[in-house]
Amino acid sequence: MASFFSTVKRIYLAIYNWAVFTGWIQVLIFAIKALNESGPAAVYDAVEKPLQLAQTAAILEIIHGLIELVRSPVSATLPQIGSRLFVTWGILHSFPETRTHILVSSLVISWSLTEIIRYSFFGMKEALGFTPSWLLWLRYSTFLLLYPTGITSEVGLIYIALPYIKASEKFCFRMPNKWNFCFDYYFASLAVLGIYVPGSPHMYTYMLGQRKKALSKLKAA
């Protein structure tokens, strides 16, 4: 019975990882195509649909962690996926004025490269039971460059969106009301920017630790 469940789990995770992998391949190809043909301002429109699909699918990963289908700690996946969804839906989708900025290109390329490597890494592990050492190396090394470029793009885009957020009433809930509650999207976005200050070193050092563990295991093997 137990081995039946673990086989089902493996098949499910293999399908999940390879499916999202193809989504991100699409994102990268469409982005490069748009850059070649039209330039940075056209990148968002070209990648919008596969980007939203692939990024939103990542919510499943939080659930996988919570029900302990995978070992990744929720404390590492939640901030990462949270910030991705905030930028994808809360900034790019909601405030079209940001879509033509050049940071969208660096964002999309950083994200898609990282995810292509990550999903193929997990996809191979689930489907084949092992990963080639070059893929392991890529998974635990490319973040050294792609985390800074990705985080800079995220923070930059949020910052650029701020004046548009302030001017619009989108997602705001004002007082007076009988529950004496208010929500100001502008202040919330500032708070998110604030979280990046301790959050980014936390995520980076977490990955550095993971890298050390993974590469030393590789050497020992």
Next chain:
Amino acid sequence: MKVTLVSRSGREVVRGGIELSDSATVKDLQEAIHAKTKKYYPSRQRLTLPTKAGVSGKPVALSPKSKVSDYCEKGNSDNLTVVFKDLGPQVLYSTLFFFEYLGPLVIYPLFYYLPLYKYFGYDDTNRTIHPVQTYAMYYWCLHYSKRILETFFIHRFSHATSPLSNVFRNCLYYWTFGAYIAYYVNHPLYTPVSETQWKIGFAFGLLCQVSNLHCHIILRNLRSPSGNGGYQIPKGFLFNIVTCANYTTEIYQWLGFNIATQTVAGYVFLVVATAIMTNWAMGKHRRLRKLFDGKDGRPKYPRRWVILPPFF
């Protein structure tokens, strides 16, 4: 006798060990360690017996009042190996509580008295202050003043100290929530509930605060002044039906405040505080039931609610 003091990684903390008289207590050992290491005052030391390979469970902690020789193995009363862990800089529990509670006591009236809302983009030059907002401020300040006075005059702590890092963590919790609630209740666009509702809310809250004080006095009398920190079955007043009646009254007291002031912020705080206290209550209830199992002449812990009758 000689005590060999090692860290958890096996390194000798005091080279050559510590020489003690055969009748020395653990407290004497702690003072000797402090004399030899200067940095590690007794409340920073955690002393345990080494765990044996293959034996699970928590390591045995050395109790300051016991004799060191009590922990020696039979036939080997001249030598003992003790594992040392540095608990980090410590503060008195009363110090910790004082600063936790001082924040809300000071921060809340700032939002009531000072024209701070203009910095949030609101015009607060001609604001009307509703009576409920004034009473809320009195109620809040009464609550935190009570807590500070209880800290110095009522509570008897089972541990004298707490790690310094808890000061930052706890103050963040109390001070942030204090500001969060104060912001909304004192807001120029605050919408009060009916007079009946806030009168009931504050009356109920005050009743619970008085009950809470009574609970704290009962708990204090359970502990002897010498600070043994031992456990006894709490009884009397609400403790006859619920283990952590002090937490129960505290939670219902906040409910009273929220019924009176009606803010999302206040209810969020209530939920979080309830979750934290429920966690503590489950631990305490479990400990008491384990200790008072009815065997070996010990009384059996009676069937009681854990923290929130009639739910749990």
